[in-house]
Amino acid sequence: MGMFSRMSTIVKSKMNRVLDNAEDPRETLDYSYEKQLEMLRGVKKGVVEMVAAKRRIQQQATKVQENVTRLDGQARQALDVGREDLARLALQRKQTALIELQGLDEQIAGMEHEQEKLTAAEQRLQAKVTAFKTKKEIIKAQYTAAQAQVRIGSALSGISEEMGDISLAVERAETKTELMRSRAGAIDELASAGVLEDFTGREDDIGKQLARLSADQNVDDELAALKSGLSGGSNPALPEGR
Amino acid sequence: MIIRILTEGQFNLPGIHLDKLNEIDNQLVEAVEAENREQLSHLLHQMLDMVREKGTPVPIDELVESDLILPEPDITLEEAEEMFTGEGLLPG
Numbered sequence: 005m006g007m008f009s010r011m012s013t014i015v016k017s018k019m020n021r022v023l024d025n026a027e028d029p030r031e032t033l034d035y036s037y038e039k040q041l042e043m044l045r046g047v048k049k050g051v052v053e054m055v056a057a058k059r060r061i062q063q064q065a066t067k068v069q070e071n072v073t074r075l076d077g078q079a080r081q082a083l084d085v086g087r088e089d090l091a092r093l094a095l096q097r098k099q100t101a102l103i104e105l106q107g108l109d110e111q112i113a114g115m116e117h118e119q120e121k122l123t124a125a126e127q128r129l130q131a132k133v134t135a136f137k138t139k140k141e142i143i144k145a146q147y148t149a150a151q152a153q154v155r156i157g158s159a160l161s162g163i164s165e166e167m168g169d170i171s172l173a174v175e176r177a178e179t180k181t182e183l184m185r186s187r188a189g190a191i192d193e194l195a196s197a198g199v200l201e202d203f204t205g206r207e208d209d210i211g212k213q214l215a216r217l218s219a220d221q222n223v224d225d226e227l228a229a230l231k232s233g234l235s236g237g238s239n240p241a242l243p244e245g246r
Numbered sequence: 247m248i249i250r251i252l253t254e255g256q257f258n259l260p261g262i263h264l265d266k267l268n269e270i271d272n273q274l275v276e277a278v279e280a281e282n283r284e285q286l287s288h289l290l291h292q293m294l295d296m297v298r299e300k301g302t303p304v305p306i307d308e309l310v311e312s313d314l315i316l317p318e319p320d321i322t323l324e325e326a327e328e329m330f331t332g333e334g335l336l337p338g
Contacts, residue, residue: 121253128255128306133308162309165250173253
């Protein structure tokens with residue numbers, strides 16, 4: 005069986021489970037409508053939670069940015085008083101903070117994307133629920149057991165498919181947010197424990213080593229630049245002990 | 247033909263595109279079996295782009311059942327595999 009015939013079967017079978025309990029089809033309509041409202045509240049709550057989680061990571065990024073500025077200043081101060089060792093340490097920490105910052109920015113972008121999707125899902129569901137309500141009232145008003153069955157069937161299958169889709173969207177958004185949240189939490193812990201060096205995340209060993217090398221290189225370069233600034237600028241960098 | 251892209255919404259796609267869709271679908275199955283991530287993502291985007299470009303979005307307040315349901319764009323290989331073997335993507 006192909007990908008989409010498989011998808012279609014899966015989604016539809018999940019949908020039907022929600023709806024086959026009531027004896028009078030009119031009850032099914034009301035029951036389904038209750039479920040729709042419940043789901044709509046769930047989606048709205050999901051959007052709010054997503055925004056809150058994003059804000060938290062943004063605050064974290066701001067803090068790290070401040071840290072970068074502070075470490076930069078400290079490196080200069082250290083050189084001013086001839087403490088190259090301290091300057092190097094500050095620049096190393098700055099490199100780590102920059103990596104951290106990049107990770108946070110990626111998370112923020114990812115969450116913004118999820119938030120957009122959830123918001124779109126919310127609007128779609130809202131529109132469908134409103135349309136369903138109208139349809140439901142019409143069907144109920146004109147109801148006679150024999151003829152209503154078919155129309156109820158088509159209205160229900162349309163909305164229940166939508167609900168299945170949206171519950172999937174919400175679930176995926178939540179999984180992703182949870183993942184980002186736990187990553188952000190891990191950064192927090194590492195930051196407070198002062199062992200940020202190890203936070204290079206998803207990269208393999210070689211990637212880690214390369215990242216470290218390039219961070220070291222950046223430190224050397226920055227140190228050289230700072231020194232040449234101190235020595236008046238016309239002179240190229242002092243010889244360095246690499 | 248009404249086609250739903252999961253997490254994105256429904257499109258009305260003229261029936262003449264069905265053959266092409268089927269063709270990509272078969273390749274998708276092969277890509278999943280071969281555990282070829284790149285190919286999976288490439289084919290999926292090709293498929294979804296076709297639906298988005300050749301189809302017209304179903305009005306937001308219309309309640310219709312889809313003839314076909316397609317996966318969301320960022321489905322992973324693991325999720326695709328699970329679709330073929332396990333319980334499927336939706337929680338029970």
